[in-house]
Amino acid sequence: MTDLGGLERPGRAYMQIGTAYYNLKRYGQAMQAFKEATAFSDYRDQAKQWVVFGGTFWSVPISSTDGAPQ
Numbered sequence: 001m002t003d004l005g006g007l008e009r010p011g012r013a014y015m016q017i018g019t020a021y022y023n024l025k026r027y028g029q030a031m032q033a034f035k036e037a038t039a040f041s042d043y044r045d046q047a048k049q050w051v052v053f054g055g056t057f058w059s060v061p062i063s064s065t066d067g068a069p070q
Contacts, residue, residue, distance in 0.1 A: 011040025011047070018050060027058035 007013050018033035031054045037047035 009040075009042065011037050011043035014040070015043050015047060015050075018047070022050075027054060030054065031058070 014033050014037035018030045018037060021027070021030035021033060031051065034047045034050040034054065037043045038051065040047075
């Protein structure tokens with residue numbers, strides 16, 4: 001997990017990072033950020049939905065952890 005400098009809501013930061021990567025069409029990196037967000041209860045459900053969506057539509061394996069597009 002990346003150190004985000006002691007943020008109050010790191011799950012939110014990971015969600016925003018994932019959304020930014022998605023908008024840049026960097027789907028592997030978006031998937032990794034959303035996976036990181038699943039570790040935080042306040043964004044877990046939303047992040048899991050993105051992971052499932054990404055695994056279905058981005059041709060990025062759900063088990064991919066390297067952040068590189070497949």
